Amino acid sequence: VEQLVNHDDSQPPMVWYWIPFIGSMITFGIQPMTFMRKNRAKYGDYFTFLMFGKRMTVCLGVEGNSFVFNAKHSHVNAEDAYNHLTKPVFGAEVVYDVPNHVLMEQKKMGKIALTNENFKKYIPMIIEETNLYIKEHLTKDSDTIDIFKAVSELIIMTASRTLMGPEIRAQLFTGVAELYTTLDASFTPIHFLFEWLPLPSYYNCETAHNELNKIFGKIINDRRAQTDKKYDDMLNVFMTYVYKDGNKLTDLQVTNLMIAFLMAGQHTSSATTTWSLLNLSNNHDLIDQLYAQMKDVMGDDLPYPEFEDLNKMPMLQNIVKETLRTNPPIIQILRKVTKPIAIPKTNYIVPAENYLLSSPAVTQSESEYFIDPESYMPSRWETKSEFEKIDEDLGEATTDYGFGSMNSKSAKSPYLPFGAGRHRCIGEQFAHIQVQTILFTLIKHFDFTLDEKRGMPKPDYNSMVILPEAPCILKYTRRNKL
Numbered sequence: 001v002e003q004l005v006n007h008d009d010s011q012p013p014m015v016w017y018w019i020p021f022i023g024s025m026i027t028f029g030i031q032p033m034t035f036m037r038k039n040r041a042k043y044g045d046y047f048t049f050l051m052f053g054k055r056m057t058v059c060l061g062v063e064g065n066s067f068v069f070n071a072k073h074s075h076v077n078a079e080d081a082y083n084h085l086t087k088p089v090f091g092a093e094v095v096y097d098v099p100n101h102v103l104m105e106q107k108k109m110g111k112i113a114l115t116n117e118n119f120k121k122y123i124p125m126i127i128e129e130t131n132l133y134i135k136e137h138l139t140k141d142s143d144t145i146d147i148f149k150a151v152s153e154l155i156i157m158t159a160s161r162t163l164m165g166p167e168i169r170a171q172l173f174t175g176v177a178e179l180y181t182t183l184d185a186s187f188t189p190i191h192f193l194f195e196w197l198p199l200p201s202y203y204n205c206e207t208a209h210n211e212l213n214k215i216f217g218k219i220i221n222d223r224r225a226q227t228d229k230k231y232d233d234m235l236n237v238f239m240t241y242v243y244k245d246g247n248k249l250t251d252l253q254v255t256n257l258m259i260a261f262l263m264a265g266q267h268t269s270s271a272t273t274t275w276s277l278l279n280l281s282n283n284h285d286l287i288d289q290l291y292a293q294m295k296d297v298m299g300d301d302l303p304y305p306e307f308e309d310l311n312k313m314p315m316l317q318n319i320v321k322e323t324l325r326t327n328p329p330i331i332q333i334l335r336k337v338t339k340p341i342a343i344p345k346t347n348y349i350v351p352a353e354n355y356l357l358s359s360p361a362v363t364q365s366e367s368e369y370f371i372d373p374e375s376y377m378p379s380r381w382e383t384k385s386e387f388e389k390i391d392e393d394l395g396e397a398t399t400d401y402g403f404g405s406m407n408s409k410s411a412k413s414p415y416l417p418f419g420a421g422r423h424r425c426i427g428e429q430f431a432h433i434q435v436q437t438i439l440f441t442l443i444k445h446f447d448f449t450l451d452e453k454r455g456m457p458k459p460d461y462n463s464m465v466i467l468p469e470a471p472c473i474l475k476y477t478r479r480n481k482l
């Protein structure tokens with residue numbers, strides 16, 4: 001009755017709930033995609049639901065995506081939505097713990113290390129790290145493997161080696177990887193919901209963070225002492241960059257940015273590589289086709305690719321693109337409303353204190369934009385779709401936030417696995433190169449099949465990044481010895 005009495009037509013409709021305060025937390029938490037689709041059918045593209053006292057206004061469809069991604073910073077922001085979740089993990093003075101214009105500069109710094117020139121140098125490093133892993137862990141000619149666990153280790157090794165430099169990569173053997181895992185454990189929806197509850201994971205996180213600060217602080221000091229060596233990594237950019245106001249980054253900011261950027265890519269790229277291998281194993285013909293294309297392009301003895309070679313094997317890129325369509329790692333983009341904001345082309349006004357939630361994952365799985373959307377078909381990316389052409393046309397008109405061409409995509413695209421607008425991902429090209437190079441190296445040496453008894457794992461919605469349900473087992477059979 002209270003819900004009926006309080007209904008206000010100027011606001012998006014409220015999803016019906018039985019338990020006050022908790023609201024729709026359980027139905028949304030267990031199956032968020034089903035929850036969003038069902039309520040969209042009932043209420044339309046915009047509706048609000050209650051989740052542990054927080055009012056979440058869901059904005060769906062291409063218009064909903066665009067509204068959230070392009071909403072004015074004076075009315076809506078990401079820092080109030082995410083900082084309490086990310087600060088224990090990333091630390092202070094970076095990303096959402098600084099004013100938005102500082103984040104824009106910090107992203108710009110990150111982009112400086114993410115150039116084609118650097119990618120050319122990174123690819124051999126990624127191959128070397130993958131081969132080291134194979135030598136150590138995939139020793140049999142045929143066996144089973146927890147592919148998510150393996151890939152997570154590969155992602156941390158390759159990202160640390162390329163972006164953070166040799167010293168941090170070397171330290172991964174001495175426990176830094178475990179410290180990252182401890183930080184990671186704090187990155188869960190429970191921490192989003194229970195903002196101020198002193199959960200034990202927060203304390204573990206703080207201890208791990210302090211430990212990393214000490215290790216990185218020493219690495220930074222050692223680098224400062226060497227004047228003869230040149231580095232092409234992100235650490236070097238953070239250590240030498242001068243903000244617009246003339247200040248350099250403090251050691252704490254350098255360390256925390258390194259942690260933040262590594263964390264931003266860790267689960268997202270691990271999930272993408274794992275889902276790619278699972279989808280390929282589930283559609284085994286695709287592995288044969290990919291292997292054939294790799295041989296066609298590189299030759300029968302399959303030398304490892306260089307930067308330019310990756311573009312000659314479109315299947316690699318299309319597999320990653322299709323995986324990000326069917327299994328996008330991030331399905332909820334959040335913002336907090338700070339001033340009431342009108343939703344264009346509707347009569348709705350979203351009040352301050354509500355959260356906005358956009359989910360490009362919904363448009364990515366719609367038949368309006370993708371033929372047979374449930375099927376995993378990398379070949380759909382062989383020809384440019386209508387919306388990709390529209391994106392290109394709109395590219396010139398979008399705002400440049402100062403961190404490069406990554407903003408050229410329109411927020412009205414139905415395909416936005418890397419987001420859009422001022423918070424758009426800066427790691428898209430790096431992630432593509434990293435995942436494609438790892439896939440090439442693994443497929444060169446092994447054939448993969450699904451474990452028949454377990455089948456294809458389902459998505460696990462218990463974490464902020466959508467991973468396959470554990471354990472995630474694949475069978476591997478060696479083709480080419482190292």
Ligand code: HEM
Pocket residue numbers: 078103107110261262264265266268269272324329330333334416417418419420422423424425426427428430431
């Ligand atoms: C932002 C996805 C890899 C760094 C984002 C956003 C998405 C995303 C959806 C937008 C978040 C929002 O609007 O709230 C992904 C996916 C990845 C990936 C799917 C891998 C497949 C990476 C990597 C890095 C990175 C490798 C770093 C090297 C960032 C940064 C932001 C971001 C710095 C900006 C956050 C902001 O401005 O609020 N990413 N990401 N990401 N990502 Fe990624």
